[in-house]
Amino acid sequence: MINKLLDLLMLPFILIIKIWQKFIAPGLAPRCKYYPSCSQYTYESIKSFHIFGLALGVWRVIRCNPLSHGGVDYPPKTLKIGPFLLSNKETESMVS
Template identity: 40%
Template sequence: MSRRTLWQLPSLLLIGCVRLYQRFISPLLGPTCRFHPSCSEYFIGAVRKYGAISGTCRGIWRICKCHPFHPGGYDPP
């Protein structure tokens, strides 16, 4: 395994977990996100753009903003 692959492993694991959520849990909940892209897609984009730690922090912050009292809208990572 190359050094770069090892460095990307945390990001790949996080993205894999979100993909599992999208595939198996999200369809049961229905469309509830107030933003575009959805919070899970934002999380994946943030992890890809900023890395595992900063991307996770940004993704969690976005999920915290996704509630009925926030207007939502377009918010790219």
């Protein structure tokens, strides 16, 4: 129930990312220094960690600047927040 609510709350951000990826980004020269792109990283993070994934995506965009080296940077498989350890849906299905 809570996951469904969180998915619903994240829907506007997912839609913005998908609009960016489908209509805006193809018209621009490739600029992202990271793989996967910042928008794909944010999308995957939101799908895995909801609001915390949004924070990961914002942090990724902040890191994507002329002073960074870039490179391969996938979203984390687990995320530790205080005493809590969150794992993404892919990791959970591998454990089951």
